[in-house]
Amino acid sequence: MHLAELTYLGTVGLAGAVARSMARGLPDAVRLRLEARPAEGLMPGWIWLHAVSVGELLLAQGLIGLLRDEGHAIHVTTGTRAGMSLLATRLPGWDGGTGRVTGGAFPLDDPEGLAPFLAARPGAFIALETELWPNLLRALAEAAVPAAVVNGRLTARTLARGGPWMRQAARRLSLVAARDAASLEAFHVLGAPRVALGGNLKADLPPPLPLHGGWNPLRAAWADFPVVVAGNTVEGEEDLVIAAWREARDVFPELRLMLAPRQPRRFGEVAARMKALGLAFRRASEPWPGDPACWVPCEALLMDTLGELAAAYAEGTVALVGGGWTWSGGHNPLEPARFGLPTLIGPGYDNFQDLVAPLREDRRVVVVNPEDLGSSLRKALEGAPLRSKGMAPLPDALQGTLARTRALLKIVLPRPRYEMHVFPETTG
Numbered sequence: 001m002h003l004a005e006l007t008y009l010g011t012v013g014l015a016g017a018v019a020r021s022m023a024r025g026l027p028d029a030v031r032l033r034l035e036a037r038p039a040e041g042l043m044p045g046w047i048w049l050h051a052v053s054v055g056e057l058l059l060a061q062g063l064i065g066l067l068r069d070e071g072h073a074i075h076v077t078t079g080t081r082a083g084m085s086l087l088a089t090r091l092p093g094w095d096g097g098t099g100r101v102t103g104g105a106f107p108l109d110d111p112e113g114l115a116p117f118l119a120a121r122p123g124a125f126i127a128l129e130t131e132l133w134p135n136l137l138r139a140l141a142e143a144a145v146p147a148a149v150v151n152g153r154l155t156a157r158t159l160a161r162g163g164p165w166m167r168q169a170a171r172r173l174s175l176v177a178a179r180d181a182a183s184l185e186a187f188h189v190l191g192a193p194r195v196a197l198g199g200n201l202k203a204d205l206p207p208p209l210p211l212h213g214g215w216n217p218l219r220a221a222w223a224d225f226p227v228v229v230a231g232n233t234v235e236g237e238e239d240l241v242i243a244a245w246r247e248a249r250d251v252f253p254e255l256r257l258m259l260a261p262r263q264p265r266r267f268g269e270v271a272a273r274m275k276a277l278g279l280a281f282r283r284a285s286e287p288w289p290g291d292p293a294c295w296v297p298c299e300a301l302l303m304d305t306l307g308e309l310a311a312a313y314a315e316g317t318v319a320l321v322g323g324g325w326t327w328s329g330g331h332n333p334l335e336p337a338r339f340g341l342p343t344l345i346g347p348g349y350d351n352f353q354d355l356v357a358p359l360r361e362d363r364r365v366v367v368v369n370p371e372d373l374g375s376s377l378r379k380a381l382e383g384a385p386l387r388s389k390g391m392a393p394l395p396d397a398l399q400g401t402l403a404r405t406r407a408l409l410k411i412v413l414p415r416p417r418y419e420m421h422v423f424p425e426t427t428g
Helices: 003-021 028-034 054-070 081-094 113-118 132-142 154-161 164-172 181-191 215-221 237-249 264-276 309-315 350-361 370-380 401-411
Strands: 046-050 075-076 101-105 122-128 145-154 175-178 194-199 226-232 258-263 281-283 298-301 319-322 344-345 365-369
Touching: 003 028, 003 113, 003 164, 028 046, 028 081, 046 054, 054 075, 054 081, 054 122, 054 401, 075 081, 081 101, 081 264, 081 298, 101 194, 101 264, 113 132, 132 145, 132 164, 145 181, 154 181, 164 181, 175 181, 175 298, 181 215, 215 309, 226 237, 226 309, 237 258, 237 264, 237 370, 258 264, 258 309, 258 370, 264 298, 350 365
Parallel strands: 046 075, 046 122, 075 101, 122 145, 145 175, 175 194, 226 258, 226 319, 258 298, 281 298, 319 344, 344 365
Antiparallel strands: none
């Protein structure tokens, strides 16, 4: 065992022992991982697919459906309470009645936490983006279980602070399907032995699930109104978005707003801020009025729910994608762009450069500075249809990522446990 791995093993082993001795007093997120177990009845050769939280779970759904249809048994793990909530609602659809897709919490990366999963004898481990767990990867290698990272994303900052344990973990990977050229080079530098360009799976997701029936009265009430859908806003951006929306209302007095903060922990804070600013709004987490007349005086909808934003973009006229006005990382602009909505983002989109570049070239996305957001929103509204006309093809550069990733995974996947069959599309 490498010295870095030995040091890490001792540290997390001690931390795990302490955590188990005081489990009742720990936060839910920690207890969730302490109690993690694989599904019962998994046959040897199952695929362990790990997606750390909500965004990664949604990113994985196309791959889950593809592997399921090929006859693989898949157990999906996640590491957050929000991820577990989404998993509970989406698993039935991902499984499609086949009994092949199960899910649960991701364990602590210590011997006791990993033991039940390793005893169930997985045939391969696939992680989304940058999940490099040293003990898990070492144990999988010792058991001759191949491990892969798909949609691999590695920034220069992460590379710089990744110590010897991270380098040693990367060396144990059987495959990295990198999402962009910069990440490909970074994984090479980190020491991963086999790295190839797979592309960004965000560009190849299945269509989002339809919104629930409660949306119908809102659609009827707002049918003739332009609507701004502001998604994935981070701290400080709600005030900016609301100010721009109010500025645009000088020209479009019936303009409505749908606002979806990125982090669930901020839902209450944003609701309080909207109230303080005097907005007449409703919360999506509360009961939905069945009478369209109740929605007419409502100026805004606070989307304090999980997993609905991608479909809600189709209810809008113009989209604002947050994360780039008060932060430098940005968020996914593909969701509204797929519906053909004019989409405005901030200048900070470091984590999505591979998506923004072809979308800007195709005039699907406009980068706007914070001080220009109000005027840019007015301009976008002037030429936009009230609602999306349906899914629009993406630029050629963003197509085929799921097929490329699946082809790369050929070297790590076991033989399917079941006969290959194509099921109705239920992967959303």
